[in-house]
Amino acid sequence: MAKALSFGPDYGFGLYIHWPYCTRICPYCDFNVYAAKDRDNAPLNAALLADLERHRAVLPEHPPLGSIYFGGGTPSLMSAPAIGKLIETADRAFGVETGAEITLEANPVDISLEALEAWKAAGVNRLSLGIQSLDDEALRFLGRDHDSAKARQSVAETLQVFDNMSIDLIYARPGQSALSWKTELTDALNLGAPHLSLYELTIEERTAFGQRAKRGDIVPMPDDDQADLYELTQEVCNAKGLPAYEVSNHASLEAYMSHHNLTYWRGGDWIGIGPGAHGRLTVDGERIATHAALRPGDYQAAMDSAPPQSPGVMLSKLQNARELIALGLRSHEGFDLERIAVLTDHPVNRTALSEFETAGLIRRNGELVTLTPEGRLLADRIAAELSP
Template identity: 35%
Template sequence: MTQRNLGIYVHWPFCKAKCPYCDFNSHVRHHGVDPASFGDALADELSWFARQTPGRTVTSVFFGGGTPSLMPPAIVGQVIDTVADLWPMADDVEITLESNPTSAEAANFAGYRSAGVSRVSVGIQALNEADLKYLGRQHSVEEGLAAFQMAARIFPRTSFDLIYARPGQTPDRWESELRQALAEQAGHMSLYQLTIEPETAFFRLHEAGQLATPHEDHAAEMYEITRDLTSAAGLPAYEVSNHARTGHECRHNMLYWTYGEYAGVGPGAHSRLVADDGSRRALATEKHPETWLGSVSADRNGVVEDTVVAGEDAAHECLLMGMRTTQGVSLRRIERMSGRRLDRSQLDHLVADGLVCLMQDEDSIVATPAGRQVLNSVIEYIAVKTLR
């Protein structure tokens, strides 16, 4: 049987507080959480997924949330050991954990490293005290920088994560903040433009006219500042919001963006498993943590959705992911997935408008910097106008 690469995503759904911009599946439990019960359930669900994925080699494990840095290191180690027992692990497997930089969580870094974590993504989010408070963050700038510096000493790979285009932020202020962050980073930065997501506190404030984000021209200028400064510092964008020195790209997220195969465990996790015919099973687990826990106890999994994604739907998903990257997507791959031929004359319109370019082999299509500013429209045009 041919070995295939597999990523593992582990969702820890708990937070100390819900950030007002966050639409992730995260929950606050003032009465506390029993980590051991959730650790055992994650192990059980991993076992169920292992039975669905024979012949795979795990190339990456990613602990996301929620706030995974609220997990005791022993539970993180239990999950990593379970993965290693169930699948072959690549020699250079990347194991990432997302962390909030409060002092108490940063103190666990040494324990995470001993457990096998090789990469930490530190959610600094802002280098401005007022904005940190407005974003609902529970750390100060000083604590955030200290936590990142500790992470950089302990882990081989790190990410310095910020949010820009925040309410009241100007391009000049963002440039100053980004320059400060670039002096601290250690090879990778995730720099996200703030978006107002439905069912968040920020969305309700925005709808009520009580929150104003920067004008779209200013937001576009901040994007250009981000691209130019990171490139000049040797961390060019390899995806719309991610910048890295060569070799420091997040391998797990690259697996997502190149439409690879991954299994997601924990409340609200999603999976894409590849069938023998090339179609994909799209799975999702129960979002509510305690309900998920009960389902895993009864059935060894918390899966509530299991559907097939094939044909044009799979091609569209591949476009949505791959066009975010600087390597783009293979046109032949899109044609194979969709079962349709691409109308190259329609692609020529996007090329002429400076929104995409064809690579030298004329198989891969890549969004230009201008195209990334209107990426959703570019993807929709390709999906609707060029597939025939």
């Protein structure tokens, strides 16, 4: 039986905290980030705390938080006391479930046993480590500020303190061969992290790489070659016992899947605080999209001013349905046709559904629709064609 709503906190409730500063901005990065320099972080820390209190005022009926995620940017640049204060304030405002997943994204150069212990004492219980590559030449190309030796060391030290950890890698780099990627990926899997996030290099127009590609200095890998590397990735990870539970994410056990990201893919609610952070909230039975001011100064000024009359923009039933399909298809759980039917009078494209099933790109189990391994290569296209 379908739940009363097709979205909302019954499907998960999380908190995303965006820390926008980095010591170095990577040439491929398209996130809302700024150079850290010698900034006074106290005003931003105060604004984040104020934003939490504002959300509490409009969300009186929500359950305790099941996850907190510190993303960025480079949130490992935050002080451990500031991290702890945010977790404490979130707990006071909303409650935090016992055993809730609390993730901190970290840069390898910020890793030390002392820092790891301080983050753990502050309340963090999961680390996401952006090593990006284990190849020194690739790390230089990607503009990273660490080498492969530091990447390996940071994983080993993290595993001494955090059993639950993830590492990020970027592949499908220009000129990368299948053999070199297989070797690098196998090497990464042997480091022992129970979760890997594996992303194909995407060159966005407004990034430094985008400008270089426009000049012809970088030639992106052809789509067919990227697809070959994606399929190779699945083979290698499956053989090592880390199958994909989402298009780009792999875990050795269900316990190590990202609980926070599953809230996104399931259509749950999350609070988004920090410059440029997005959120999805259920208020009086309606789905609200929130988007904080992009620039840190504007965000801080907004927290010093009177609260807006509405927490965000109300999404239509059709927008909600399309989000549920697009996000749901990304994970191994898929999406439920019954949830879409309850939400909107606009039906899923049944003709496309049948064609994709016949082609072996999706599976049907009653009302549940999931992608096959082959379908994951076309996830965005399939979601678009199925959507009402």
